[in-house]
Amino acid sequence: MSAMTARFDSTATYVAGEDLIVAVNAAVALERPLLVKGEPGTGKTVLAQEVAASLGLPLLTWHVKSTTKAQQGLYEYDAVARLRDSQLGWEKVHDIANYIVKGRLWEAFENEGGAVLLIDEIDKADLEFPNDLLLELDRMEFFVHETQQTVRAEKRPIVLITSNNEKELPDAFLRRCFFHYIQFPDGATMAAIVRAHFPDLHKDLLNEALGLFFGLRDVPGLKKRPSTSELLDWMRLLVIEHVEPERLRETAAESQVPPYVGSMVKNEQDMERLAQWLGSRGWSR
Amino acid sequence: MFLDLFFDLRAAGVPVTIGEYFALAGAMEKGVAEYDVEQFYYLARASLCADERQLDRFDRVFAAWFERMEAIEDPFQAVPPEWLEKMADRFFTEEEKAKIREMGGFRELLETLRKRLEEQGERHEGGSKWIGTGGTSPYGAYGYNPAGIRIGQSGSRHRRAVKVWDRREFRDFDGDVELGTRQMKLALRRLRKFTREGAADELDLDATIERTARNAGYLDLAHRPERKNRVRVLLLLDVGGSMDDHVGLVEQLFSAARSEFSSLETFYFHNCLYERVWRTNGRRRGGMLDTYELMRTYGPDHRVVLVGDASMGMYEITEPGGSVEHWNEESGQAWMLRLLRRYERAAWINPVRDDFWDYTGSIDLIRRLMGGRMYPLSLSGLEAATAELRS
Numbered sequence: 246m247s248a249m250t251a252r253f254d255s256t257a258t259y260v261a262g263e264d265l266i267v268a269v270n271a272a273v274a275l276e277r278p279l280l281v282k283g284e285p286g287t288g289k290t291v292l293a294q295e296v297a298a299s300l301g302l303p304l305l306t307w308h309v310k311s312t313t314k315a316q317q318g319l320y321e322y323d324a325v326a327r328l329r330d331s332q333l334g335w336e337k338v339h340d341i342a343n344y345i346v347k348g349r350l351w352e353a354f355e356n357e358g359g360a361v362l363l364i365d366e367i368d369k370a371d372l373e374f375p376n377d378l379l380l381e382l383d384r385m386e387f388f389v390h391e392t393q394q395t396v397r398a399e400k401r402p403i404v405l406i407t408s409n410n411e412k413e414l415p416d417a418f419l420r421r422c423f424f425h426y427i428q429f430p431d432g433a434t435m436a437a438i439v440r441a442h443f444p445d446l447h448k449d450l451l452n453e454a455l456g457l458f459f460g461l462r463d464v465p466g467l468k469k470r471p472s473t474s475e476l477l478d479w480m481r482l483l484v485i486e487h488v489e490p491e492r493l494r495e496t497a498a499e500s501q502v503p504p505y506v507g508s509m510v511k512n513e514q515d516m517e518r519l520a521q522w523l524g525s526r527g528w529s530r
Numbered sequence: 531m532f533l534d535l536f537f538d539l540r541a542a543g544v545p546v547t548i549g550e551y552f553a554l555a556g557a558m559e560k561g562v563a564e565y566d567v568e569q570f571y572y573l574a575r576a577s578l579c580a581d582e583r584q585l586d587r588f589d590r591v592f593a594a595w596f597e598r599m600e601a602i603e604d605p606f607q608a609v610p611p612e613w614l615e616k617m618a619d620r621f622f623t624e625e626e627k628a629k630i631r632e633m634g635g636f637r638e639l640l641e642t643l644r645k646r647l648e649e650q651g652e653r654h655e656g657g658s659k660w661i662g663t664g665g666t667s668p669y670g671a672y673g674y675n676p677a678g679i680r681i682g683q684s685g686s687r688h689r690r691a692v693k694v695w696d697r698r699e700f701r702d703f704d705g706d707v708e709l710g711t712r713q714m715k716l717a718l719r720r721l722r723k724f725t726r727e728g729a730a731d732e733l734d735l736d737a738t739i740e741r742t743a744r745n746a747g748y749l750d751l752a753h754r755p756e757r758k759n760r761v762r763v764l765l766l767l768d769v770g771g772s773m774d775d776h777v778g779l780v781e782q783l784f785s786a787a788r789s790e791f792s793s794l795e796t797f798y799f800h801n802c803l804y805e806r807v808w809r810t811n812g813r814r815r816g817g818m819l820d821t822y823e824l825m826r827t828y829g830p831d832h833r834v835v836l837v838g839d840a841s842m843g844m845y846e847i848t849e850p851g852g853s854v855e856h857w858n859e860e861s862g863q864a865w866m867l868r869l870l871r872r873y874e875r876a877a878w879i880n881p882v883r884d885d886f887w888d889y890t891g892s893i894d895l896i897r898r899l900m901g902g903r904m905y906p907l908s909l910s911g912l913e914a915a916t917a918e919l920r921s
Contacts, residue, residue, distance in 0.1 A: 267563055267572035274560040275553055282582060325733060325751075328742075332749045419580035420549055426582040 252299075259288070259295040260430075260438045268425040269296055278382055278404035280419070283427030286472030289407040292427075293363035296405065303356060305402075306363045307349035309370045315377030318350040318364075319387050319396075342392050350381060354398035362402045368411040375418040383421060430473065432459065442477055449490035454480060457493060457503050460528045461510070466518050471509035478508045500527035532558075532574075535595045539578060542591045546578045553577045567596070718783065718790060718916060732756045762793045764828050764873070766807065768838030769798045776881035776907065780837045795828060801842045802862035802896075803869060804853055821865060825872045833919045834869065834876040840896040840904070841882065847895055866899045876900065877915040881907040 253269040255261045261269075269292075272279035281289045297304035307318055327344040330337060337343045347355075353362040367375060381387045385398035406422065408414065430438060432455060439451060458479070462470045471479075482488075482505040496503050500523045503509075510516050532554065539546045554577040563569035571592060579588040730753040737752035744750075765784055781796065788794050797807040797819065807824055809817040845852040847862045870876055878896060880887070884906040887893045897904040903918055905911040 263568065264572040264575070267569050268576035271553075271557040271562045271573050271576055274562050275556050277553060279576075280580070324735075329749055332747075416545070420547055422580065423553070423576045424580040425576055426585060 253296050254299060256295055256299060258441050259291060260434060260441055261292070261295070262428075262434070265292075265425055265427065268423055272405075272423045273300070273403055275423075276385075276401040276403070278406055278422045280406045280408060280414075280422040280424045281427060282408050282410060282425075284429055284470075284472055285409055286474040287427045287429060288473060289427060290363070290365055293361055293365075293405045293407075296403065297361040300361065300403070302359055302361050302403070304361045304363060305349050305353045305356075306365060308365045309367050309374070311369055311371070313370045313374065315370075315374055315381075316348075318348040318378070319381065320348050320351055320389060321346045322391050345389065345391060350387070351396055353402040353404075354385060354396055356402070357399060359400040360402045362404045364404065364406045366409060367406050368408040368414065372412060375414050379417060379421065435459075435473070435476070438473060439476065439480055443480055443484060446480070446484070447490065450483065450488070450493070453490045453493035453497070454483060457497060457528070458509070460497075461503075461506075461519070464519055464522045466522075467510070467515045469511060469515065475509045475511075479505060482508055497528045500524070534598070535574065535592065536578075538591045538595050539588065542587055544579060544584050544587055544591065550578050550580075718912065730755050760831075761791045762828070762832045763791045763795070764832040764834045765794060765796045766803065766834065766836045767796065767798050768801060768836075768840075769808075776837070776839070780879065780881075780907070784835070795832075797824065799838075800853075800855060801838070802847050802853070803836075803865045804856075804858045804862055805860065805865065821869070825869065830872055830874065832873060834873040835915070835919070836876065836878045836900075837907075838878070838880065839882045840878065840880055840893045841890050842892045844891050844895065847892060847899075863895075863899060866896070870900070875919050876903060877918050878904040879907055879911065879915055880904055884911070 253261075253266060253273065255266070268279060271277075273296075281292060283289055293306070294304055322341075323344045323346055327338055327341070349362065353360045382404060385401045386395055388395050435455060435458075436451060439455070440446065454476075458471065458476050461467075483493075486505070488504055493503065495501070502520060502523060506516075506519070510519055532551070536546060536551050554574055557563070557573055557577060558570075563573040574592065575585070575588060579585055732754055734752040734754040737754070738750065741750040741752050742748065763784070765781075767781060784794060784796070797809060799807050803821065805821050806818045807821055809819055842854075843852070846854060847866075850859055850861050851857050852861060878900045880893065882890075882893065887897065887904070893904075903915075905915040905918075
């Protein structure tokens with residue numbers, strides 16, 4: 246058994262479940278990508294930052310958009326810049342390597358001592374995108390046609406991939422990844438998470454706020470249920486504005502909409518739905 | 531012993547492969563999870579299960595497997611080797627078998643299989659008698675999938691099972707059976723049609739070269755608007771009765787492929803198109819829309835996709851007042867033709883298998899009304915439909 250150099254664990258600001266820790270460590274040990282899914286706002290992206298920090302590696306983030314091509318992660322050949330330079334008669338135009346722009350994957354491969362590469366929201370891209378990256382992620386190498394060189398990772402980077410489930414990922418891709426689904430935290434875990442961010446928070450305020458938060462999540466028919474990041478925003482507001490726990494308790498007792506609810510409920514229809522629900526049923530606690 | 535888990539998962543329909551199994555073994559070797567059942571569970575889950583929809587199934591299999599692991603005693607009994615081979619046949623495709631051999635693990639794998647059979651055999655009374663008695667599985671007590679027993683059964687039944695399995699596998703490649711939504715989405719994707727609209731912010735390389743050449747070799751950049759998807763789809767679904775399952779599938783399919791279209795509007799009808807359509811599939815009175823209104827609202831550049839089994843009485847199509855639900859002033863046929871005059875590009879997707887179409891008069895009639903543009907709900911059918919709609 247080889248000794249594991251570094252292990253990922255919960256940190257002061259990031260509360261990770263045991264299952265997540267095991268999944269991350271398995272991905273680190275076997276150098277296979279880790280695919281992380283879960284409701285928006287459950288800390289998928291933050292996870293990469295925390296993993297990078299706890300392993301002491303640099304974090305490279307590749308934000309995927311609907312227009313992103315797999316090739317852009319490897320490299321791009323800036324033909325226009327070269328054409329322009331040739332017009333100006335610059336010396337560097339003779340070496341094509343000057344016009345190869347490195348992508349995130351290349352940068353991660355190049356980093357001595359390894360790196361953490363976050364491929365964020367892979368499901369945003371085209372359906373074929375994951376397939377186009379299969380070989381590169383498997384072998385951690387690729388070929389640059391323009392310069393006839395092979396780029397190979399000296400130390401395989403730790404690859405974290407997040408998905409919001411907008412598209413289904415191909416089986417061949419899934420088979421190459423470890424998989425973890427971040428579940429929505431339960432009350433106790435959520436309390437721990439809030440505490441990690443607001444160490445001085447009063448216990449009563451935390452309890453009241455969490456009660457309202459989970460009550461809000463239970464309102465049926467909401468388009469976007471508030472998640473961890475929204476709760477933290479809301480808590481920040483409550484703290485800044487010195488909202489007393491009594492105020493929240495009154496809110497709950499009188500079936501009112503909680504103060505600064507705009508940081509948790511973010512569209513008009515949901516707001517109407519919430520008001521209507523509270524009018525007829527009140528807070529279920 | 532982890533091989534048990536692997537086989538159990540496969541038997542329960544979780545698509546694990548040898549590669550993932552080796553990942554689990556590798557992680558165990560590296561000491562990711564040591565001497566801790568819970569950690570092992572998390573590790574197994576992370577490596578063997580790649581879809582949250584299967585997590586629950588994984589949990590159940592894991593629980594059954596774990597219970598069995600705890601109950602195992604020390605057994606020994608000879609098992610005829612051909613059973614093992616049959617079992618291997620049952621679980622692996624040729625490709626996978628080759629892979630196992632390549633990894634040098636087939637013998638070891640068989641060895642473990644053998645051991646397992648020994649364990650199971652011993653735990654059952656009477657040793658050799660457990661095979662196929664009254665169809666109750668010797669593994670049943672341990673929560674093992676019933677498919678497993680067939681190794682012990684006399685040839686024919688086992689072989690038949692394998693054949694059925696093989697055939698289905700084969701038909702998948704054929705492209706004529708319903709396939710996973712991903713493949714369907716890929717088919718629907720061909721509907722995309724790009725046109726250039728909006729601000730010129732993309733470099734037009736060909737035009738740049740041409741203008742540069744005209745400009746005596748000095749660079750002259752040309753830009754053009756970005757290509758955008760301009761396909762609008764009007765989806766009309768037959769709801770009520772036997773169609774509901776299929777309609778659900780099609781609806782999911784199109785809304786999942788939503789990003790491939792510039793707009794997607796869904797309406798519902800029952801059996802045949804008449805003077806009104808519904809906005810929701812509950813077909814409530816309030817959510818109705820006049821079909822004329824529909825045709826006025828959505829321009830002729832929309833592509834119309836009708837989904838229905840087209841199986842009804844002929845009079846429901848041909849006669850005024852033929853509808854089973856209400857009094858229609860004009861026949862369904864008239865409405866269909868009106869719709870098709872308005873929308874040049876249309877296709878009817880029929881979940882009924884196409885080899886049955888000739889035997890139902892109404893299907894044949896609708897197909898003639900559509901000018902032959904009726905397609906089965908299969909991969910090849912969808913591809914043909916998208917090709918038609920694209921043109």
